[in-house]
Amino acid sequence: MQTPTGSVPDRPVPDRSPIPLGSRDAAPAIRAKALSKFYRNPWTLKVTRGLEDLSLELPRGEVMGYLGPNGAGKTTTLKLLTGLLKPTSGGAWLLGESIEHPSSRRRLGFLPEQPYFYDYLNGMEYLVMAGRLSGLQSHDAHRQAKLWLGRVGLGDRPALKLRKYSKGMLQRLGLAAALVHRPELLILDEPMSGLDPFGRRDVRDLILEQKHLGVTVLFSSHILPDVELLCDRVAIVLEGRLSRVATVAEIVHGASQRIEISCASDAALEIPPAWRRALYREERPQGALYVLEQDALLDEVLPWLASSGAQVRSVVPHRNSLETLLLAEAGGKSQVAPRDAIESEAPEQRRSA
Amino acid sequence: MSPLLIAQNTYREATRDRVMAGMVTAGIVLLVMTQIASPLALGEGTRLTVDLGLSGISMIGLLAVLLVGTSLVAKELERRTIYNLLSRPISRSAYLVGKWAGLTAALWTVAAALGLALWITLCLRGAGGHVLSIVEATYLAGLELSVITALAVLFSSLSTPVLSALYTLGIFVVGQWSYDLRELAAKFPAPLSAVMRMAADMAPNLPLFNMRSLASGGSPTTGLHLSLATGYALVYIACVLALATAAFESRDFK
Numbered sequence: 388m389q390t391p392t393g394s395v396p397d398r399p400v401p402d403r404s405p406i407p408l409g410s411r412d413a414a415p416a417i418r419a420k421a422l423s424k425f426y427r428n429p430w431t432l433k434v435t436r437g438l439e440d441l442s443l444e445l446p447r448g449e450v451m452g453y454l455g456p457n458g459a460g461k462t463t464t465l466k467l468l469t470g471l472l473k474p475t476s477g478g479a480w481l482l483g484e485s486i487e488h489p490s491s492r493r494r495l496g497f498l499p500e501q502p503y504f505y506d507y508l509n510g511m512e513y514l515v516m517a518g519r520l521s522g523l524q525s526h527d528a529h530r531q532a533k534l535w536l537g538r539v540g541l542g543d544r545p546a547l548k549l550r551k552y553s554k555g556m557l558q559r560l561g562l563a564a565a566l567v568h569r570p571e572l573l574i575l576d577e578p579m580s581g582l583d584p585f586g587r588r589d590v591r592d593l594i595l596e597q598k599h600l601g602v603t604v605l606f607s608s609h610i611l612p613d614v615e616l617l618c619d620r621v622a623i624v625l626e627g628r629l630s631r632v633a634t635v636a637e638i639v640h641g642a643s644q645r646i647e648i649s650c651a652s653d654a655a656l657e658i659p660p661a662w663r664r665a666l667y668r669e670e671r672p673q674g675a676l677y678v679l680e681q682d683a684l685l686d687e688v689l690p691w692l693a694s695s696g697a698q699v700r701s702v703v704p705h706r707n708s709l710e711t712l713l714l715a716e717a718g719g720k721s722q723v724a725p726r727d728a729i730e731s732e733a734p735e736q737r738r739s740a
Numbered sequence: 741m742s743p744l745l746i747a748q749n750t751y752r753e754a755t756r757d758r759v760m761a762g763m764v765t766a767g768i769v770l771l772v773m774t775q776i777a778s779p780l781a782l783g784e785g786t787r788l789t790v791d792l793g794l795s796g797i798s799m800i801g802l803l804a805v806l807l808v809g810t811s812l813v814a815k816e817l818e819r820r821t822i823y824n825l826l827s828r829p830i831s832r833s834a835y836l837v838g839k840w841a842g843l844t845a846a847l848w849t850v851a852a853a854l855g856l857a858l859w860i861t862l863c864l865r866g867a868g869g870h871v872l873s874i875v876e877a878t879y880l881a882g883l884e885l886s887v888i889t890a891l892a893v894l895f896s897s898l899s900t901p902v903l904s905a906l907y908t909l910g911i912f913v914v915g916q917w918s919y920d921l922r923e924l925a926a927k928f929p930a931p932l933s934a935v936m937r938m939a940a941d942m943a944p945n946l947p948l949f950n951m952r953s954l955a956s957g958g959s960p961t962t963g964l965h966l967s968l969a970t971g972y973a974l975v976y977i978a979c980v981l982a983l984a985t986a987a988f989e990s991r992d993f994k
Contacts, residue, residue: 497828
């Protein structure tokens with residue numbers, strides 16, 4: 388949007404005034420009801436599950452991370468929502484409109500995984516086309532394209548053909564194309580993939596900015612620290628089924644914390660049998676490190692260490708990362724190693740380290 | 741609005757493609773060759789120029805359809821550029837119509853450029869009075885290419901570029917000889933004859949778009965012929981694109 392003096396500001400200012408209040412408030416940004424997708428091989432007639440019975444609601448203004456291992460059904464879900472796949476059964480609604488109607492995508496911005504573009508176009512031409520296809524008038528599309536090209540750091544080379552873009556530049560252009568028409572809902576498939584740390588930070592900032600502007604965001608990512616930072620809630624999908632939906636705080640803080648207790652004395656204390664599954668000792672150059680896997684035992688372990696002459700120097704709680712929890716969740720569904728293997732293996736690995 | 745935008749982009753893609761520039765160059769080279777060969781035509785140099793010039797428009801157009809048109813949709817699927825389009829508020833029918841319209845516009849541009857080159861050549865030969873028949877013949881060639889492009893879009897939305905090219909070429913051949921095929925069918929036993937007749941009926945009636953023999957004599961065609969050809973082409977294209985949309989509507993883009 389141009390300033391009163393006609394100069395171009397640093398960043399685009401979203402203008403959502405044309406959207407009637409009634410339609411904005413009435414329905415959730417995304418609603419999926421028993422959404423399923425099965426693929427049938429035409430030769431062998433073998434049926435493969437892409438997604439089964441997904442029921443999910445995403446209220447407006449929320450940022451949701453959509454997590455799961457490769458092949459779990461994340462991209463299938465996103466493609467179903469954006470009309471690239473046809474559901475086998477069930478339905479879904481974007482901002483109150485059924486995904487069966489192309490008009491449901493009018494206020495949607497979508498970034499596919501590893502986006503591909505017309506290499507004979509330049510960045511400016513592509514963004515103008517993207518804006519116009521999403522309903523912007525020619526003048527508005529040109530203005531927004533110029534603004535977003537600058538916003539994603541490509542404004543200094545508007546005439547550069549896309550065939551000369553690097554992977555990171557294409558990813559940023561894809562993000563600009565998803566945002567050029569000021570969508571109310573963003574669906575991003577691996578938006579940080581292929582980006583360097585600076586690019587990742589920029590994308591993170593963009594998502595946060597959209598969140599503050601009230602845009603609803605659903606994105607899949609394998610970069611879990613970013614998910615923890617950006618999301619209000621996460622949904623975990625495993626083997627084509629929704630496994631869990633919870634807030635990041637519920638998942639991360641709800642789990643038991645690991646606590647590391649550093650001691651100056653290297654005297655090998657004998658750990659009481661009742662704690663042997665939860666507490667173990669690691670040798671360190673200047674003393675010993677006791678690792679407590681159940682934070683509830685801390686009130687008992689600390690007095691025991693003090694009374695045993697271990698000379699406690701520090702107590703450091705380590706909260707579980709989303710990654711650990713996702714792996715544990717996936718382990719339970721035999722996506723990777725079984726849950727038991729992960730849990731029993733972790734201390735061993737730490738000891739050997 | 742969206743079919744127009746898709747068409748605009750497809751036109752831009754086709755005209756920036758070197759294949760199209762190569763096609764126009766090849767057509768002009770063909771015209772130059774006819775001038776070199778015309779002394780051998782025993783006084784029929786103008787007829788030879790018109791005949792080869794108009795044949796060139798059809799053949800070069802067909803080659804462009806086979807090279808560009810048959811991969812029109814398949815290439816978008818392969819390169820996944822289609823994700824960026826169909827995740828926007830665009831229906832699949834609008835997408836296909838846009839793709840067809842864009843390539844058709846590019847082929848009309850090629851046909852017009854070659855028609856103009858032919859007329860200039862005729863003017864240089866002192867036969868500029870053929871202008872009306874050249875314009876009409878070029879128009880009919882454009883209609884023929886529009887029909888073939890619709891078929892290419894249909895096959896491209898269902899199959900690989902190579903198979904699409906084979907199917908399109910096959911239907912072009914059947915369409916060119918549809919009258920002969922019907923006559924030939926009468927000489928075969930019933931089941932085969934029925935299949936041959938059905939193929940001739942379903943393939944486009946391409947001889948309807950051919951007025952080369954008239955144009956080479958400098959004679960224009962009738963308004964009725966032009967109207968019939970236009971109406972037939974529009975109906976045939978609409979049917980083919982409707983079929984393509986029906987097939988494309990349920991397609992998944994994995």
